Amino acid sequence: MSGDVRPGRPSAGPGLAVPLGRSLLLRLLAVAALVSVCSIAATAWVVVRTTAVAIREEQGKDLAEDTKTYDVLIGYAARHRNWDAVGPTVAALGRTTGHRIVLRDGDRTLADSASVPGHPYVVSRGPTVVVDPLSVDPQRLPAAARSGGIAPRAVGPYRLSDAESARLLGTAREVVACLRAAGTAARVVLGPSGRPAVRTPAGQRVDSRCEEPALNDPMPSERTALDTLDDLVDSCLARRGLGGVDMLLDGSWQTVRTQSRTPWGPPPDKDVRDCVARGRAEQLRPYVAPAAQLYVSGPGDRTATTFLSLSAPNKLRIAWGAALVLLVTVAVTALAGVRLVRPLRRLTLAAQRMEAGDVSARVEVAGRDEIARLSAAFNAMSRRREQLESARKAMVSDVAHELRTPLSNIRGWLEAVEDGIVPADEKLVASVLEEAVLLQHVIDDLRDLSAADAGELPLATEPLSVADVLAQTAQGHGPRAEAAGVRLVVAADPGLTVPADPVRLRQAVGNLVSNAIRHTPPGGTVLLKAAGDLPAPARAWRTAGAATTAGVRIEVSDTGSGIAPEDLPHVFDRFWRAEKSRSRQTGGSGLGLSIVRKLIEAHGGTVEARSTPGAGSTFTLRLPGLPSPPC
Numbered sequence: 348m349s350g351d352v353r354p355g356r357p358s359a360g361p362g363l364a365v366p367l368g369r370s371l372l373l374r375l376l377a378v379a380a381l382v383s384v385c386s387i388a389a390t391a392w393v394v395v396r397t398t399a400v401a402i403r404e405e406q407g408k409d410l411a412e413d414t415k416t417y418d419v420l421i422g423y424a425a426r427h428r429n430w431d432a433v434g435p436t437v438a439a440l441g442r443t444t445g446h447r448i449v450l451r452d453g454d455r456t457l458a459d460s461a462s463v464p465g466h467p468y469v470v471s472r473g474p475t476v477v478v479d480p481l482s483v484d485p486q487r488l489p490a491a492a493r494s495g496g497i498a499p500r501a502v503g504p505y506r507l508s509d510a511e512s513a514r515l516l517g518t519a520r521e522v523v524a525c526l527r528a529a530g531t532a533a534r535v536v537l538g539p540s541g542r543p544a545v546r547t548p549a550g551q552r553v554d555s556r557c558e559e560p561a562l563n564d565p566m567p568s569e570r571t572a573l574d575t576l577d578d579l580v581d582s583c584l585a586r587r588g589l590g591g592v593d594m595l596l597d598g599s600w601q602t603v604r605t606q607s608r609t610p611w612g613p614p615p616d617k618d619v620r621d622c623v624a625r626g627r628a629e630q631l632r633p634y635v636a637p638a639a640q641l642y643v644s645g646p647g648d649r650t651a652t653t654f655l656s657l658s659a660p661n662k663l664r665i666a667w668g669a670a671l672v673l674l675v676t677v678a679v680t681a682l683a684g685v686r687l688v689r690p691l692r693r694l695t696l697a698a699q700r701m702e703a704g705d706v707s708a709r710v711e712v713a714g715r716d717e718i719a720r721l722s723a724a725f726n727a728m729s730r731r732r733e734q735l736e737s738a739r740k741a742m743v744s745d746v747a748h749e750l751r752t753p754l755s756n757i758r759g760w761l762e763a764v765e766d767g768i769v770p771a772d773e774k775l776v777a778s779v780l781e782e783a784v785l786l787q788h789v790i791d792d793l794r795d796l797s798a799a800d801a802g803e804l805p806l807a808t809e810p811l812s813v814a815d816v817l818a819q820t821a822q823g824h825g826p827r828a829e830a831a832g833v834r835l836v837v838a839a840d841p842g843l844t845v846p847a848d849p850v851r852l853r854q855a856v857g858n859l860v861s862n863a864i865r866h867t868p869p870g871g872t873v874l875l876k877a878a879g880d881l882p883a884p885a886r887a888w889r890t891a892g893a894a895t896t897a898g899v900r901i902e903v904s905d906t907g908s909g910i911a912p913e914d915l916p917h918v919f920d921r922f923w924r925a926e927k928s929r930s931r932q933t934g935g936s937g938l939g940l941s942i943v944r945k946l947i948e949a950h951g952g953t954v955e956a957r958s959t960p961g962a963g964s965t966f967t968l969r970l971p972g973l974p975s976p977p978c
Contacts, residue, residue, distance in 0.1 A: 379680035380673070387669040416440050416448060416643060417476060417487050424636035425480040425501035425539075430457045433636075449642040450478070457639055474640035481628045481635060494598065495624040502540040503634030504572040511566045512541035518562050519543040525557035542569075565596050572630070579626030580619070587622075589614035594623070690718045694725060706733040753786040793938070806848040806949060810973060813877040813899055814839035816849070820856045821875055824864060832869030835860075839877035845899050845970045847950050855946040856901065858939040859966045863905035866964075871906040880969055898952070898971040905965075910958035918956050919944045943968075 423436055433450060441448045441460025448460040449468045459468055476484060480498040490499055507515070519535045522545050526533040533547045545562070565573055573594050580600075581591035592600040592614065600619060693710045700708040708729055712722045760779050763769040814837075821835045828835045845852075856875070863873045880900045910918060919940050943966075947954045951971050958964035 376677060376680055376684060379676055383673050383676040387672055414487050416444060416446070417478065417484075417641070420450070420478045420641065421480055421483060421488065421498050422500050424478055424639075425498040427636050428634060430636050430639060434458045447644040449644075451640045451642065452637065453640075468642070470642070475643045476641050477638055478641050479638035481631060482638070495620070495627065497624070497627055497631065498635075500539040501631050501635050503631040504575070505540045505569055507541040507566055507568060509541075511568060512537075512543070515562060515566070516543045518559055519545055522557055522559050522562060529557060531557075540569075542566075563596070569596060576623075576626050576630055579629055580622045583622035583625055584614050584618065587614075587618055589618055592619055598623070687718065690722060694722060697725065697729070701729060701732070706736050750786065750789065753782040753789075756782045757786075789938070806851060808846045808848055808950075810844050811847050811849055811852065813843040813845060813901065814841065816852055816856060817875045817877055817901070820853055820860055823853075823857065824860050827861075828864050828873065831864055831867070832871075833864050833867045834872045835875070836872055837875045839875070840879065843877055843879070843899050844973055845950075846973055847970065851946050852950070855943045855968065856903065858943050859903040859968075862939055863903055863907065863964070863966075866907040867905045868907065871963075873906075874902070874904040876902045876904070880972075898969060901968040901970070903966045903968075904963060906963040909960040909962055910956070910964055911960055915956060915958055919954070 419436065419440060420433075423433055424430075427433075430450065430452070437448050437450055437458035437460050440446075446460075448458075450457040450459075451468070451470070451474070456462075456468055462468070476487070480501045482496050483498050485496065488498070516535065516537075523533045523535055526545070526547065531547055533545055535543050536546050537543050543562075573596065576594050577591070580594060584591055590602070592602055594600050600623065602614070690710070690713070697708040697710045706729065709726050710722045712719050712726065757779055760769065760775055760782075764771045764775065769775055817837045817839050821837050825835060860873060860875065867873055878900055880898045944954050947968050947970070953969050955967050955969075956964065957967070
């Protein structure tokens with residue numbers, strides 16, 4: 348049939364036949380040639396027009412050529428409250444740079460690297476620059492631009508005591524040791540305030556098990572300084588009719604959420620930045636030296652003159668040089684263009700194969716440039732699509748299987764009644780009703796999972812006593828456990844409370860208890876335990892990679908047959924059962940544990956499973972505790 352495309356073979360279309368005028372290679376050559384011509388013409392123009400006579404009036408007039416003096420004096424001002432002892436520093440700078448360096452405060456000379464007794468320095472022009480650690484020139488010290496113009500070395504009240512710095516340094520070294528053991532290069536860097544930080548190479552992934560929150564938490568002295576800064580910033584914002592913010596240790600902030608402190612709503616970032624800069628300057632001013640004028644005089648004048656004779660031989664050399672540069676540029680650009688277009692063509696072919704239905708389309712990844720990253724991203728997308736397609740087919744098959752059995756039973760019984768083979772008595776009605784309830788149960792489970800996937804699972808959270816939830820769950824499953832010869836035991840620490848939906852939490856715990864009873868032989872025990880959250884064992888398999896926060900831990904343990912190690916990572920998959928025959932005598936629909944995971948994740952928690960074959964299994968729910976009341 349015309350128009351059909353066989354899977355695995357790309358269709359011939361505009362993706363391969365690119366017009367010459369739109370070819371990436373041709374455009375690249377044209378741009379390179381244009382740039383080369385312009386560059387050569389500009390260079391030739393500069394060369395033939397240049398008879399440069401550079402005269403430097405004073406070496407120290409442009410401080411950008413020697414930022415050492417400015418940087419050293421800014422560092423001194425950031426660490427001292429006045430300029431009383433700056434003389435030796437200025438003298439050393441004068442000897443090092445060969446310039447005369449004078450530091451003045453209005454009409455008073457603070458320091459002079461080449462002072463002459465009885466002959467004070469005569470000011471004949473404006474200062475080279477003003478040395479103020481609270482208003483640093485970003486062109487001379489670009490690092491200060493990220494801190495609002497305040498010198499990073501101006502720490503003032505944020506300087507840690509020796510004990511605090513030593514305690515954080517020990518923690519930082521432990522983190523570095525952990526990262527190095529995990530294969531990550533790391534080192535400790537000590538900041539101006541004495542606070543250590545852990546540095547890793549850019550782009551290198553950090554093992555979350557090595558993270559230590561205490562390393563980034565403010566120390567008591569820093570907390571006191573931050574509180575003072577909070578008051579200064581909030582006062583500034585209040586004068587503008589804006590709400591307050593909470594300052595963080597890294598210089599950022601977060602909007603205060605309590606109504607009592609933010610009656611006007613969140614303030615604009617521009618106003619907050621302005622108030623933060625004003626507050627920090629006001630807070631640090633008693634700890635730094637006052638602003639001073641810096642005068643730098645050069646040792647002498649140097650003149651450099653360049654002459655060019657525009658004779659006929661020089662013109663010929665310029666023309667030949669321009670032609671050679673143009674030829675080399677075009678050749679190199681053509682070679683680079685061919686190498687650039689080749690992987691793009693491979694990507695186009697693979698994309699057309701995928702469009703035609705071949706989900707196994709892949710491209711070869713070579714190199715580490717942008718095209719290689721694009722190829723790797725395409726391969727990852729193709730693999731993901733193949734996995735999703737396989738999962739979709741498997742789920743459709745599983746749903747069809749789950750619905751087919753009860754529907755077939757209902758139809759069979761009804762046909763038997765219609766044919767007069769089986770009387771329509773109470774036993775038949777009960778059997779048909781049981782199959783209908785089973786079918787409704789599968790549909791309800793699928794609906795819950797669908798709502799959870801869409802983020803629309805309704806939750807009516809309220810403070811719940813964990814002990815009451817476990818007791819109610821055990822009471823509800825008591826008859827079933829008694830019929831199975833299984834003993835239910837509840838052990839919950841008193842006073843544990845979590846914000847949760849009572850129905851959904853009991854549903855999640857009930858699914859685990861029902862599953863445990865089903866897989867525990869007569870005479871066994873199912874234990875429902877609750878305690879304050881502790882770090883999970885390192886080998887526990889988690890459904891989420893992020894570390895859990897402090898809260899409440901609920902465990903449902905049994906003394907059943909356990910789960911094989913190769914099956915443990917799949918226990919929370921949909922429609923998964925350890926019984927490959929998919930029998931319902933020892934297993935449900937295969938959705939119970941998937942629903943448990945979704946319900947707990949909807950509460951902001953995690954669920955994990957541990958098992959020892961022949962000894963039993965333990966399912967652990969971790970839920971966040973109640974938030975602390977605002978201060």
